[in-house]
Amino acid sequence: MTKKQSKQPDSDWVCKPLLGWVGSKRRLLPVLLKYTPHRKYLCEAFAGSAALYFGSTFKRAFLNDVDLYLIRFYDALRKYPEQIIERFKQLSDKIDKDSYLKSRENNFLHLENKQKIIDFAAHFWYWNKLAFSSVMHFNKKGFFSVPYRPRKTPLKVNIEQINIIVKKLRNAKLYNKDFREFLSSFLKCNALDRIVFYIDPPYIKTHASYADKWTNKDIEDLVKICTELKNKGAFLLISGNKITADAFVEAGWKIEEIFKLWHCCNPARNMNLKEEFILSSR
Structure with missing residues (x-):
């Protein structure tokens, strides 16, 4: 029987x-961990917040995301955590709308030096806590462009959490590639049995930095590459909505569980309760 991630993992x-x-x-x-075998590496093709990596006992990972600013943030945080925390604390006292909008005048299209990198990472973190629905979007000129979300509680820094995140980021390889290029690079890997691939693609017709929207063609390409990895003996765990699940099932994949999650920012509306499908290659 395949050993799963511990339900009471090492808190460090x-x-x-x-x-x-x-x-x-x-x-x-908790649902993902139930189906995640214990292996040396975790590979996330659509990392985002990297919830599975940070919330599991994996100590090494390949983290990819098409969002360049996100990968820049992770890279900066693992290199300059103390300086970024200090700069974030300076920003965190100003959580009113005017201060937030003023901060958006900073441009981080080009990061010319260490101080610019630190300032960018602190602002990225700050914006993430104050932006509407935590949406992170920069326009083509390099300006952050998401509206303000009112906040009453002060921004805090959890040093214990940061230390774990920095430690895990330093053990991860970061990539900023289209998922096709990223996943295809593993097809010639001779150690697929040591990797868990976690695939959590965007929802159809949503903004995902893939030519602005995630399309049926993207899903087709994803299913094809994942099936190739599966046929080579790789273990893959997939989470997605019904459109994604149907495409994988048609290609012979197994649904492990169907789970309901609140989406968007207003759980008071029943329309926001959506089904999330968990599939695997086992």
């Missing part, structure tokens, strides 16, 4: 993700 390696993220599977984590 497990924490909540630092960032709020659209589509984050933090609330789905």
Whole structure:
């Protein structure tokens, strides 16, 4: 029987993700861990908040995301955690709308030096806590462009959480690639039995930085590459909505469980209760 991730994992390696993220599977984590075998590496093709990596006992990972600013943030945090925390604390006292809008005048299209990198990462973290629904979007000129979300409680830094995240990021390889290029690079890997691939793609017709929207063609390409990895003996865990699940089932994949999650920012509306499908290659 395949050994699964421990239900009471080593607290020195497990924490909540630092960032709020659209589509984050933090609330789905107990279900994901139930189907995640114990292997050396975790590979996330659509990392986002990396909830599975940070919330599990994996100590090494391959983290990919098409969002360049997100990968820049993770890379900066693992290199300069103390300086970023200090800069974030300076920003965290100003959680009113005017201060937030003023902060959006900063441009981080180009990160010319260490101080610019630190300032960018602190602002990215700050914006993530104050932006509407934690949406993270930069326009083509490099300006953050998401509206303000009112907040009454002060921003805090959990040093224990940060230490775990930095430790795990330093053990991870970061990539900023299209999922096709990223996943295809593992097809020639001779150690697939040591990797768990976690695939959590965007929802159809949503903004996902893939030519602005995630399409049926993207799903077709994803199913094809994942099936190739599966046929080579890799273990893959998939989470997605019904459209994604149907495409994988048609290709011979197994649904492990169907789970209901609140989506968007208003759980008072029944229309926001959506089905999330968990599939695996076993």
